[in-house]
Amino acid sequence: xRSTARVLVYSDDASTREQVRLAAxxxxxxxxxxxxxxxxxxxxxxxxxxxxxxxxxxxxxGEAVPAGGMGVCRQIKDEIFRCPPVLLLxxxxxxxxxxxxxxxxxxxxxxxxxxxxxxxLAGLLRSRLSHNAA
Numbered sequence: 001x002r003s004t005a006r007v008l009v010y011s012d013d014a015s016t017r018e019q020v021r022l023a024a025x026x027x028x029x030x031x032x033x034x035x036x037x038x039x040x041x042x043x044x045x046x047x048x049x050x051x052x053x054x055x056x057x058x059x060x061x062g063e064a065v066p067a068g069g070m071g072v073c074r075q076i077k078d079e080i081f082r083c084p085p086v087l088l089l090x091x092x093x094x095x096x097x098x099x100x101x102x103x104x105x106x107x108x109x110x111x112x113x114x115x116x117x118x119x120x121l122a123g124l125l126r127s128r129l130s131h132n133a134a
Contacts, residue, residue, distance in 0.1 A: 004036040005125050006054050008084075010046050010069060011061035016089065016110070017041075020059050023114040029122035032129070043067040050080050056132075057124045058086045062095065063110065070095075070102040077103040085124040087117075 009020045017039050027034045038055065040046045049055060058076070060069030073086045088104035089112065090096070099107035106120045 003033060005033050005056045005129065006036050006038055007121070007125075008038045008040060008046065008049055008055045008058045010040045010043075010058065010064060010072065011089070012041050012064045013061065014041075016061050016063075016112075019110075019112040020089075020117070023112045023117040024121055025118070028118040028125065032122060032125050035125075043072060046072060046076070047079075050076060050083070055084045056128045057121060058084050059089065059121070060086055060104075061089045061110075062098070063089070063091045070098050070104070073102040073104050085128055087120055087124055 007024070009017050011017050021037055024035055038049055040049060046058075050058075060073050062069040069088055073088060076083050076086070085105040086103070088099045088102065088107040090099060090107050090109050093109050096107060105124055108116050108120050
């Protein structure tokens with residue numbers, strides 16, 4: 001097992017990034033390595049981190065401004081070779097169709113529910129880490 005899993009968290013709101021960190025804890029599931037968070041508040045920072053590589057999962061805030069997480073998700077799915085899976089934070093459950101449009105791999109609503117979030121993140125990490133190990 002790898003020593004850490006790197007999770008990029010994009011939101012212009014520091015409290016949303018904190019909700020994500022607290023909901024995931026040190027590790028979202030016992031069978032996964034500890035999580036190292038890479039926090040980004042701007043789209044250029046997200047693109048720079050993804051270009052550098054080593055990100056296992058992206059958590060994108062659909063309510064971020066000026067670049068919302070749904071648009072960012074669609075952009076990185078088009079532009080980043082072997083784009084990491086994306087967990088989208090949505091403002092309303094009714095926005096699930098937009099999460100599908102953006103090509104997000106999973107979506108949860110804000111405010112972050114720790115159990116729902118940790119389960120979704122763990123599923124994406126398992127998928128990514130097992131794929132990378134193969």
